[in-house]
Amino acid sequence: MKTAVVVLLVAMVAAVSASECDMLARLNVKSQWMRAYSHGRDREHFAEAIWRAVFAQVPEARSLFERVGGDDTSSAKFIGHAMRVLAGLDISINLLDQPDALKAQLEHLHHQHDERHIPARYYQALDRALMHVLPAQLGRCFDKEPWKACFHDILDGIKG
Amino acid sequence: DCFREPEHQRRLQSVGHPKMLRILLVLGLAAFCVAKTPVSHCCSAEDRHIVQKQWHTLFDYMEHSSKLKIQFGEILLLKLAEAKPEVKEAFKRVNIDHPESGEFASHSVRILDALDMVINLLDHPEALNEALEHLAHQHHGRAGVKKEHFKLLGEQLINEELPRVLDEYDLMSWKACMHGILSGIAADVPA
Helix, strand or coil, rough: CCCCCCHEEEEHHHHHHHHHHCCHHHHHHHHHHHHHHHHHHHHHHHHHHHHHHHHHCCCHHHHHHHHHCCCCCHHHHHHHHHHHHHHHHHHHHHHHHCHHHHHHHHHHHHHHCCCCCCCHHHHHHHHHHHHHHHHHHHHCCCHHHHHHHHHHEEEEHCCC | CCCCHHHHHCCCCCCCHHHHHHHHHHHHHHHHHHHHHCCCCCCCCCHHHHHHHHHHHHHHHHHCCEEEHHHHHHHHHHHHHHHHCCCCHHCCCCCCCCCHHHHHHHHHHHHHHHHHHHHHHCCHHHHHHHHHHHHHHCCCCCCCCCCHHHHHHHHHHHHHHHHCCCCCCCHHHHHHHHHHHHHHHCCCCCC
């Protein structure tokens, strides 16, 4: 009986910590991101991989990016945009452990996206793209549960 | 470009003028390049790599601690506001009057990340130009924002802040590359 209770408790703790963006999950996500984000050309390729994965899922989303060279993800114009997006994500992920600053950052991003009327499935496509490109970048060091939990919070903040 | 002279020199030597004259000419050219143009166009490949490497040691360190990142960004902006009180107006929207606020913290980090973005694009001139043009556009029309503010911000960063936190620091490389970056961002604001 006692063992059953312990097992149940452990299972509950595991379930809770797996689906929640708590402080440990945030630190985990931060350190994974740091490694995936990388530098220079590697970062450009990382960004391009994410956007190709997005456009492969929702090709019609390209039209939203006409102004920033969305028809060619390798163009300098689009790379410039893709780096801005990653910088926005970098800031948000970095601030996961600074609730007030994170809130302000997400409000800023929300404000930038609000009037573009982006369908929810585009955000889902970005979510799914990251969940595929990140493990490609990090190998088995990618930890899915904390990412899912914390990145959902970030996306919700941007969607508002 | 100042350091891509060898071919040019070789051509001069093959022309067959007196040796002394050639040397003087080359020295004169070099001196002109160093003195007259304030190293602005001399962000050479080596300069870029030095800047990137040195910046990464700092930025990676700050990525471990968002508090450090926030504080470094805040110091930059608050020092600028101290020297040029009129810029406070431009940062009112991000609550500079309450530097401890989340708004000001996140804005400080945004500025550092923009800098990180352009430094990481230094090896990709077309994309760098796109990024700089976008930043220039974002600063265009901001009330009270002037070129001299960017100049001062750059000077404080290059001469004071960075040397204090970087063990390895090459002032000339930073000067050479930051000049182009800052004048790119300040392209659309009044002098």
